Amino acid sequence: MIENLNIQDDISSEGIIFRHILATATANETLEPRVPIFVKSPLLDSHWEELKALNPELFSAAKAYYIYARAVNDFDGSPLRINSTVPALRRLKLEALDTGNRVATAIASIWLSMELTLASPIQAINEIEYSLLYLPTRSSTLSLENALDRATAHQWLRAAYIELSVPSRAYFHAMSIIEESNKNDQALTLAYFAAIDALMFQSEYSRALELANKALTTAQNRNSEHEKFIILFQKLKVLLQGFRGAQESEINSTLDQLNSIDIDVIESKSKELSYLFQSYVAALQNRQSVLETAISNYKRSLNDSLQSSEFKLERMIRGELELSRLYDFIGDYEKAYKHSKTYNRLLVEKNTEQFKLSNSSFTxxxxxxxxxxxxxxxxxxxxxxxxxxxxxxxxxxxxxxxxxxxxxxxxxxxxxxxxxxxxxxxxERDSLTGALTRRAMLNSLKKALKGNKASCIALLDVDNFKKINDKYGHVVGDEVLTTFTQIIKNRIRKSDKLCRYGGEEFLIYFSDSDQKSAKRILDELNFALSRQKHWSNTKEMFSVSFSSGLLDVNGETNLDTIIKMCDELLYRAKREGRARVASFPI
Structure with a gap:
């Protein structure tokens, strides 16, 4: 192509610029052949000015790539290149602004955001949002102008918002990729996976299930067994995490579809994915030895893949999230909590590492x-x-x-x-459980109840808690309370509120919920708590339950009246046999 187009002998400004770009692209290549082109003349500002006048968008993309490629070579791939690239790309953005061309400005901005990701992630997000509207759309015809297109920007924003624990924005950008992509786009399945994942972060399991079924249709149309397996497995996790056995027929149907796919095809693409699937199947079938082997294989496979991965920390973060969800489904909440903590720590480490590279001139x-x-x-x-x-x-x-x-x-x-x-x-927080204190909860409820929304309040009491303390000791009793609190936090929404009302009593405020929905959640909590039989501070195995009194607030704003009625309902639940919810019939 170089010979046919006579690029080597082109003496125009464009010819000189692109000879330098082609030569720079593989200048430091040692394992693969370099592009066979030779630089005959220096690259001058006048050459760039001529290209800028001729085609501002091509000028912006070509110069951005040249700045990046030169810095990668000069710094031998080190992230310290940002001390050179960020100021240069900022100057390029100002040049693009001077042309009055919005697309050219957006192109310079997205390249700047890529480098700012290493220096100042918050500024990087701002630059991507700034450029999003005018970025080129993804095209089958590749060019410098669409090397970093709108779909790439949405993907970067989705990943950034997940790391910042803003799953609603991550969902928005994942869905934007889906809406703007054609049916043959390879990124479509990944975008569906990410959107479902974002809904799971928000405990929006019904919407996640609906989206998984839609994604499955797309994967089937693409005739890709691997993509079909990814979406089916994501659907299975939604069913297991979100519905706790209430969708047994759909779980079995999804399992049948997964088992019909050749596992060798999946293993050839991703061994971790196949081992993770085997772990869930073993847990469903209650085969403990197979489960332990599958989890061990998943961890080993994940560690092996880290050696050759360019995104080591990202893969570790994803692995900890998957293990946390797996152990939560199994009912081993101690390990689930341990991996959840590691997941959060790795996220902090990743962002801390990025900000360490930050130069004061960037921020x-x-x-x-x-x-x-x-x-x-x-x-x-x-x-x-x-x-x-x-x-x-x-x-x-x-x-x-x-x-x-x-x-x-x-x-x-x-x-x-x-x-x-x-x-x-x-x-505002209870020192043992981390839940709100009674005072903080009551102050919060005074404001919430004035909104006149449909809401419910439940008063919970751990059954036979005195006997637990007497038989196993106060340390075990404290562990029961902290575990109980964690189970509740994992299930309720961010808009709901939880407080330790006193001793073994807890108060939950269900915002914008009716009595039927709140009762279903309380029943699920009792079921989850009953599955917890192993305790770290004793070798004895035992399960715990709680009784609760549930009240539909229905416009009532007097807290004393509400709490008194919840208390009466709680004692009715105790009298009727414990481990149940008592409420007034609607």
Whole structure:
């Protein structure tokens, strides 16, 4: 192609630019052949100016890639390249803005966001959102202009919002990929997987199931056994995590479809996926030895794949999330909690590692503007000095000192605000369980009940808790309460509220819920608690239950009345045999 197009002898600005781009692309290549092209003349600003006048979008994409490729070569692949690429790409963005071309500006911005991901993830998100509207759409015809297209931007934003624990935004961007893609797009199945995953993070299991069925149709139309297996397995996890046996016929049907797919085909693509599936099947069939072997194989396979992966930390994070969900389904909440903690720690480590690369020039906007103003002042000073010989060094020094004092005061104010905020948050939480305190809950309910929404309140009491304390000791009793709290937190929504009302009593506020929905959740909680029989502080095996009194608030705002009625219902549940929910009939 190089010979046919006579690129080597093209003396136009475009020809010189693209010879440099092609040569730079593989300049440091040692294992594979380099592009057979030779640079005959230097690359000058005049060449870029001519391309910018001719085609602003191509200019923006070509120069962005050239900046990136040169830095990768100069820094031998090290992320420290951002000290060179970020300032250069920011200057390119300003150049693109000067052309008045929105697509050219968006292209420069998306390349800048890619490098900012290593330096300042929050700024990277801002740049991607900034560029999103005018980015080129995905096309079968590849070019420099659409190398980073709108679907790529949506995918980056989806991943970023999941890491920041904003699954609703992650779902939005995953669905945007689906809506903007054609049926033959290879990214479609991954986008469906990500959208279902985001709904699971929000405990939106009904919507997740509906989307999984839609995704399955797409995967079947693409005639890909691997993609079909991925979506079916995702659907199975939705059924197992979200419905707890209530969809037994659909679970069996999904299992049959999964078993009909040749597992060798799946193993050839991803051994971890096949071992994870085997773990769920073994758990469903209650085959303990097979389950332990499958989980062990999954962990080993995951560790083996990390050695050759360029995205080691991302794969570790995904692995911990899958193990947390698996152990939660099995009912081993201690291990589920352990892997959930590791998942959160790895997320913190990933973002901390990114921010370590951050340079103050990337994030300190005030200092940058002050410095820009100072340089402008210097230009004026030079002009004045030529005229009357005056010097303003002392004034510049005063400006710098003033800026430093202001910066220190801002940092001190932020530190004091953060300290007070942390202190307030600690005061609102029960020290043992992490649930809200009674005082914090009641204050919150006063505001919530004024909204006049449909809502329910339940008062829960752990059955025979005194006997547990007497027989196994207070340490085990504390473990029962913390485990109970964790089970509740994992099931209720973020809009719901949980508090430790006193001793072994807990209060749950179900926002925007009717009595039927709230009772179903309470029954699920009792079922989940009954499956917990192993305790870390005793070798004895025993299960626990709770009784609860559930009240449909129905516009009532008097908290004393509500709590009194819940208490009466709770004791009715105790009298009727415990491990049940008592409520007034609707």
């Amino acid at each position: 300190d906007g005030i200092a940058k503007d002050i410095e820009l103003a100072r340089y402008r002042q210097k230009e004026l000073t030079v002009l004045r000095s030529e005229k009357d010989g005056l010097s303003t060094d002392k004034e510049a020094m005063k400006t710098t000192i003033f800026a430093l004092i202001i910066t220190i005061l801002i940092i001190l104010a932020l530190w004091l605000w953060i300290s007070k905020r942390q202190s307030d948050l600690l005061a």
